[in-house]
Amino acid sequence: MWRTFIQITALCLTLGSAFFLIKGVLFMPTKDIAQISSTYWNYNSNLVKNMTGSRADTIVGFFILLISFLFQMINSLWPMRIGDFEVNKTGVVLGMMVSFLIVLVSYKTAGVIQSSNEKQVIRLLEKK
Numbered sequence: 710m711w712r713t714f715i716q717i718t719a720l721c722l723t724l725g726s727a728f729f730l731i732k733g734v735l736f737m738p739t740k741d742i743a744q745i746s747s748t749y750w751n752y753n754s755n756l757v758k759n760m761t762g763s764r765a766d767t768i769v770g771f772f773i774l775l776i777s778f779l780f781q782m783i784n785s786l787w788p789m790r791i792g793d794f795e796v797n798k799t800g801v802v803l804g805m806m807v808s809f810l811i812v813l814v815s816y817k818t819a820g821v822i823q824s825s826n827e828k829q830v831i832r833l834l835e836k837k
Contacts, residue, residue, distance in 0.1 A: 712784065712793045713800030714807075719780035721808030722773050728812075729770030729819065733763035752834045757827055765822035769815045776811070 710797040710800045710803075712787065713797040714804045715780050715784045715787075717801050717804030718808050719777045719784065721805055722777035722780065722811060725808060725812035725815065726770045726773035726777060729766045729773060729815065732766050733759065752831075754831075757830050757834070758823075761826040761830060762819075762823045764826060765819040768822060769819040773811065773815055
């Protein structure tokens with residue numbers, strides 16, 4: 710059961726980290742790209758939001774990828790037994806649930822990081 714749990718969790722977290730690493734670019738509408746490209750007298754709040762969001766998603770994605778790597782490494786170093794070749798349904802369900810929980814917490818964490826970074830950037834820009 711534990712080997713299956715580790716394998717499924719590592720696979721799901723790899724997918725979750727890939728989502729965070731590409732989310733900023735994947736869901737950016739063309740309207741935002743046009744606004745980012747245009748000139749402003751002050752500063753472009755859309756650019757600030759996009760850049761801080763991309764930074765937060767990349768940070769969170771990296772840590773999920775690191776967790777996935779650690780799970781894969783634990784799985785590789787764990788001695789194989791004859792019973793480890795079967796797929797345990799409980800391990801699959803548990804691995805998917807834990808992965809979903811980690812990705813959900815990561816999504817919320819990315820939002821908190823983005824909000825904090827956005828406030829810092831705006832504070833710096835308004836000082837000018």
